[in-house]
Amino acid sequence: MEDLEPESLIKKGIKGVIVDLDNTIAPRGEGAVPSGIREWIKRIQSLGIDVVLISNSPSSRTQKYAQELGLAWIANALKPLPMAFIRASKKMNIPLKSLAVVGDQVFTDVLGGNICGAFTVLVSPLSKKTDFFTTKFVRVFERFILRKFKKGGG
Numbered sequence: 001m002e003d004l005e006p007e008s009l010i011k012k013g014i015k016g017v018i019v020d021l022d023n024t025i026a027p028r029g030e031g032a033v034p035s036g037i038r039e040w041i042k043r044i045q046s047l048g049i050d051v052v053l054i055s056n057s058p059s060s061r062t063q064k065y066a067q068e069l070g071l072a073w074i075a076n077a078l079k080p081l082p083m084a085f086i087r088a089s090k091k092m093n094i095p096l097k098s099l100a101v102v103g104d105q106v107f108t109d110v111l112g113g114n115i116c117g118a119f120t121v122l123v124s125p126l127s128k129k130t131d132f133f134t135t136k137f138v139r140v141f142e143r144f145i146l147r148k149f150k151k152g153g154g
Protein backbone atom coordinates (compact mmCIF):
# COMPACT_ATOMS: atom_id res chain seq x y z
CA MET A 1 0.00 0.00 0.00
CA GLU A 2 2.91 2.37 0.64
CA ASP A 3 3.59 2.21 -3.10
CA LEU A 4 0.37 4.07 -3.77
CA GLU A 5 1.35 7.68 -4.47
CA PRO A 6 -0.98 10.15 -2.75
CA GLU A 7 -0.14 12.64 -5.52
CA SER A 8 -1.47 10.27 -8.18
CA LEU A 9 -4.80 10.08 -6.33
CA ILE A 10 -4.95 13.86 -6.01
CA LYS A 11 -4.32 14.21 -9.75
CA LYS A 12 -7.37 12.02 -10.34
CA GLY A 13 -9.48 14.43 -8.31
CA ILE A 14 -9.65 12.23 -5.22
CA LYS A 15 -10.57 14.17 -2.05
CA GLY A 16 -11.01 11.32 0.41
CA VAL A 17 -9.81 7.77 0.96
CA ILE A 18 -11.67 4.83 2.45
CA VAL A 19 -9.16 2.30 3.74
CA ASP A 20 -9.79 -1.32 4.64
CA LEU A 21 -8.42 -2.68 7.92
CA ASP A 22 -7.51 -6.37 7.74
CA ASN A 23 -4.52 -7.12 5.58
CA THR A 24 -4.58 -3.59 4.15
CA ILE A 25 -3.37 -1.41 7.05
CA ALA A 26 -2.88 -4.11 9.69
CA PRO A 27 -2.21 -7.82 9.60
CA ARG A 28 -4.92 -10.15 10.80
CA GLY A 29 -4.73 -10.94 14.49
CA GLU A 30 -3.06 -8.65 16.99
CA GLY A 31 -0.31 -7.28 14.79
CA ALA A 32 0.68 -3.61 14.79
CA VAL A 33 0.21 -1.20 11.89
CA PRO A 34 3.51 -1.17 9.94
CA SER A 35 5.35 2.13 10.28
CA GLY A 36 5.33 2.68 6.51
CA ILE A 37 1.53 2.59 6.48
CA ARG A 38 1.32 4.86 9.49
CA GLU A 39 3.49 7.37 7.63
CA TRP A 40 1.47 6.96 4.44
CA ILE A 41 -1.73 7.88 6.30
CA LYS A 42 -0.10 10.94 7.89
CA ARG A 43 1.32 12.05 4.55
CA ILE A 44 -1.94 11.77 2.64
CA GLN A 45 -3.77 13.59 5.44
CA SER A 46 -1.18 16.36 5.35
CA LEU A 47 -2.03 16.81 1.66
CA GLY A 48 -5.64 17.53 2.62
CA ILE A 49 -7.10 14.08 1.92
CA ASP A 50 -9.66 12.82 4.42
CA VAL A 51 -9.20 9.17 5.50
CA VAL A 52 -11.87 6.88 6.95
CA LEU A 53 -11.40 3.28 8.06
CA ILE A 54 -14.14 0.88 6.96
CA SER A 55 -14.03 -2.74 8.01
CA ASN A 56 -16.23 -5.80 7.99
CA SER A 57 -14.60 -6.63 11.33
CA PRO A 58 -16.47 -6.01 14.59
CA SER A 59 -16.45 -2.65 16.40
CA SER A 60 -13.99 -3.68 19.12
CA ARG A 61 -11.26 -4.49 16.62
CA THR A 62 -11.95 -1.67 14.17
CA GLN A 63 -12.15 0.97 16.91
CA LYS A 64 -8.83 -0.11 18.41
CA TYR A 65 -6.94 0.52 15.16
CA ALA A 66 -8.95 3.62 14.22
CA GLN A 67 -8.25 5.30 17.57
CA GLU A 68 -4.59 4.40 17.40
CA LEU A 69 -4.38 6.10 14.00
CA GLY A 70 -6.80 8.91 14.81
CA LEU A 71 -9.21 7.95 12.02
CA ALA A 72 -12.98 8.02 11.78
CA TRP A 73 -14.27 4.49 11.36
CA ILE A 74 -17.20 2.25 10.41
CA ALA A 75 -17.22 -1.37 11.58
CA ASN A 76 -19.45 -4.31 10.59
CA ALA A 77 -19.56 -2.65 7.20
CA LEU A 78 -20.97 -5.59 5.19
CA LYS A 79 -18.79 -4.74 2.20
CA PRO A 80 -19.40 -5.08 -0.75
CA LEU A 81 -22.86 -3.73 0.12
CA PRO A 82 -22.89 0.03 -0.45
CA MET A 83 -24.28 1.29 2.90
CA ALA A 84 -20.96 1.86 4.68
CA PHE A 85 -19.43 3.58 1.64
CA ILE A 86 -22.43 5.90 1.42
CA ARG A 87 -22.22 6.63 5.15
CA ALA A 88 -18.53 7.45 4.83
CA SER A 89 -19.22 9.74 1.88
CA LYS A 90 -21.80 11.65 3.95
CA LYS A 91 -19.53 11.71 6.99
CA MET A 92 -16.70 13.24 4.95
CA ASN A 93 -19.05 15.40 2.90
CA ILE A 94 -17.28 14.20 -0.24
CA PRO A 95 -19.17 12.65 -3.20
CA LEU A 96 -18.49 8.97 -3.87
CA LYS A 97 -16.93 9.74 -7.25
CA SER A 98 -14.23 11.75 -5.45
CA LEU A 99 -13.43 8.92 -3.05
CA ALA A 100 -10.84 6.19 -3.45
CA VAL A 101 -11.43 2.81 -1.83
CA VAL A 102 -8.16 1.11 -0.93
CA GLY A 103 -8.24 -2.54 0.06
CA ASP A 104 -6.83 -6.01 -0.44
CA GLN A 105 -9.94 -7.87 -1.54
CA VAL A 106 -11.69 -7.86 -4.90
CA PHE A 107 -15.03 -9.11 -3.63
CA THR A 108 -15.41 -6.66 -0.73
CA ASP A 109 -13.33 -3.50 -1.21
CA VAL A 110 -13.04 -3.27 -4.98
CA LEU A 111 -16.49 -4.60 -5.83
CA GLY A 112 -18.16 -2.42 -3.18
CA GLY A 113 -16.26 0.67 -4.27
CA ASN A 114 -17.13 0.06 -7.90
CA ILE A 115 -20.82 -0.43 -7.11
CA CYS A 116 -20.75 3.02 -5.50
CA GLY A 117 -18.90 4.69 -8.36
CA ALA A 118 -15.77 5.31 -6.30
CA PHE A 119 -12.22 4.93 -7.58
CA THR A 120 -10.80 1.63 -6.35
CA VAL A 121 -7.27 0.51 -5.60
CA LEU A 122 -6.46 -3.15 -4.98
CA VAL A 123 -3.36 -3.54 -2.81
CA SER A 124 -1.32 -6.64 -1.97
CA PRO A 125 -2.42 -8.18 1.32
CA LEU A 126 0.00 -7.49 4.20
CA SER A 127 0.01 -11.14 5.15
CA LYS A 128 -0.41 -14.06 2.81
CA LYS A 129 -1.41 -16.15 5.77
CA THR A 130 -5.09 -15.87 6.58
CA ASP A 131 -6.87 -17.49 9.45
CA PHE A 132 -10.35 -17.55 7.97
CA PHE A 133 -11.36 -20.26 5.59
CA THR A 134 -13.76 -17.89 3.85
CA THR A 135 -10.97 -15.44 3.05
CA LYS A 136 -8.87 -18.19 1.56
CA PHE A 137 -11.86 -19.37 -0.40
CA VAL A 138 -12.56 -15.89 -1.70
CA ARG A 139 -8.93 -15.38 -2.59
CA VAL A 140 -8.87 -18.46 -4.80
CA PHE A 141 -11.72 -16.95 -6.78
CA GLU A 142 -10.02 -13.57 -6.90
CA ARG A 143 -6.96 -15.11 -8.45
CA PHE A 144 -9.15 -16.88 -10.95
CA ILE A 145 -10.94 -13.68 -11.86
CA LEU A 146 -7.77 -11.61 -12.03
CA ARG A 147 -6.27 -14.18 -14.38
CA LYS A 148 -9.36 -13.96 -16.53
CA PHE A 149 -9.09 -10.18 -16.63
CA LYS A 150 -5.45 -10.36 -17.56
CA LYS A 151 -6.21 -12.87 -20.30
CA GLY A 152 -9.10 -10.76 -21.52
CA GLY A 153 -6.94 -7.64 -21.59
CA GLY A 154 -4.11 -9.17 -23.51
Ligand SMILES: [Mg+2]
Pocket residue numbers: 020021022023024103104105
Ligand atom coordinates in the same frame (compact mmCIF):
# COMPACT_ATOMS: atom_id res chain seq x y z
MG1 LIG B 1 -9.00 -6.71 3.94
